[in-house]
Amino acid sequence: MSGLDCKKCDGKLRLIHDDKVMTLKKKKKVGIANTPLLMCSRCEIKYIPYMTKDIITGFMKILGEDELEKNVDKSVEIVEKDEYEDDYQQDEVSVWYDFNKIKMEVCNDKYIAEKVKFIYDKDDYYFIPGLTRPWKIGFLTPVFFNIEVLLKYLHHPSFGLDIGADTFGYIYKGDEHYISFGINENNKVLMWLGDIIELDINEQFYLRSENIPSDHSIGSEFYEAQIEVKWAEASAEKKLLKERLEFNEKVRNNFSISIVQLDTETLRVAKNICKLLINTNEAFKDLMIPLNELFVEAINNKEIIKYLKQKYPEVKEEIKGKKGIKLLQYWLEKNTDKIDINTEIAPLFVLYDLRLVSAHLYPDESREEMLSSCCTRLDLSETERNYITISNRLIEKLFEMYKKFNESLCIHNNIGEDETIDEKGHVCNSSN
Template structure:
């Protein structure tokens, strides 16, 4: 086990509770009920957290040393409890839930606003215990909707730099860091929250929920394991698009996209879709369409085609946008079926229309069915998060293939001959 990754399947571990049996030196077997364990969400493999092992080791030492009535006082920390599990091999069962309070009884940091959280997360999830400000790295959980304020409020900014790790800004200043777990719940540290203004804490408290004991994420890896998170799927897409635009600009002396301050503004609005609603879907589709489709530089592409392919003068007269870009790509790429590979841009355009409700309900459903099928999904798929994530993946693959297929060598040879 490395951090919160399962050794067997690589999936994330979460804190759970179960039975743990221990064999003592005299071959006597004892059992601990309600024991904190790390359990894999994929293969259900179980691991023993350090805090759990430390308590069990100390209890076992006490039991083994308690060989006389005179020493019986040493075992008072153990509270025996009948266990529903019948197992003749285990002579005694102990309630770990009652035992742990004797070992972990430190007073947590002071709170101005009382949040829901579980101290077990702090004590038994690896890497969170600190000798100063006890409880600072206690994970506090929220509904995903808690982020809506920071997405839409003009005084705040939200940057999901990786799929499960993000930053909230107030103006230009860093405000707080957060994660998103496997259950699509937002995680923040109790210590970070306590440093916020009280009115901000009350807002967070309104979306605060009980712990699900799952903090495996790029947020945990970056904050605790100091492992830099991979870029989010959306940022990877923007990077591949930029690579494509720069290659075309450098090798073909052509600006595929119109670049201006408005484009930069739109880019900031492209982030991971967090909520399965049409409104959230629209908030991604509109800026994504503005950046990838509406920003296509029709004027310069048309001019370049006219210069190099005068016989296409009439053909390009009525072409614009995606179709104009498609024609240019067909003339300047090799070993690629452009009509097939550029399809995600057409899907994006249609999904923008779908999300904005620019059709009747029946027509909208027909178009959405078509979009889902073209993305390789079931036509009945209506989970907007799945649709958006699939579209992002297809668009990223599209730009990767464009980058690989551009006739760069041919253009280099032309430039060399012109020197």
């Protein structure tokens, strides 16, 4: 079979080793221990990889057992149950073989050379679809690491980390691409052995310090992009930044106001906004601070007040003392329709509170109360304390907020007689 998506439920497949029994043409039952199979982590249905099937078929021919009871076309993707039996009596099996001994005749290629010896499992290379190559044998062997391995590249001044998709990212050294990586469903980092051994030796030793045994799960956008050549979908954080940018652009182009402060510092802060990797308050704080800087502190109070005073002179006293989220809320109430701004802008207030909570600016009891309130406003249980869950929901709510802002801007009320709105929502002169 090809790919790592379950055909039944779209879950991700991982490599397992299981005891399997085959019924031969003469109704004889033969067992093979430690058989490499692919199992869906969601519905637990099992599939047989082509390499496993080819090795077993070849072994049966050597034994003189030419065919299984069901003659299945090898070009067809085979669900393991269709060919092998799950329910059998132990005494029904006439003989058992060990797949680990059988495969030694096939999986014995000379691997690419390593200066630093990493922990990995060659079965991943041979039996996970799409990884074997007739050149540079072993290059696409997945090597696994603790998620903490990325912290160095997140904070070190010589490196950069870009998690452009939820489970696919890049490490940069300076401005140059250094290595690609994936994040599997168990929150483990994976890289290709061939990429790792091309790094400088000191970096290899650092990676080795976080190297862990394979969990045989590589289903991710990393695998899809590099093996199946599928374009990875942008991460939730990237989608949020794009939606925010679209909102800022619409406001600037159609209302002639910069609703946020734009400078080089803002761009620097945006680079620090990426998927939360570790469930600790420190990591949570490192995300909440730049989010708050970009979405709250960057609100352009001066420009908004100037716009409101010019457009609505009668509100001069009403806006006195307003700033930040409250000021943005007032501007939105004047320039959007068919939307309850008081409700929709709530995620920004939650973000502001989470920034205070993560920085420990409250006594413990007050902090717990505030955190419970934030979780409730994010439609989570008030007892939720998994920072990754909280941050993911906050990103989702902020994205939905900006999407509604973009859909509700009163652009049609802000154009002159000689102006029209183009297909991108920009005001333009109709006489041109």
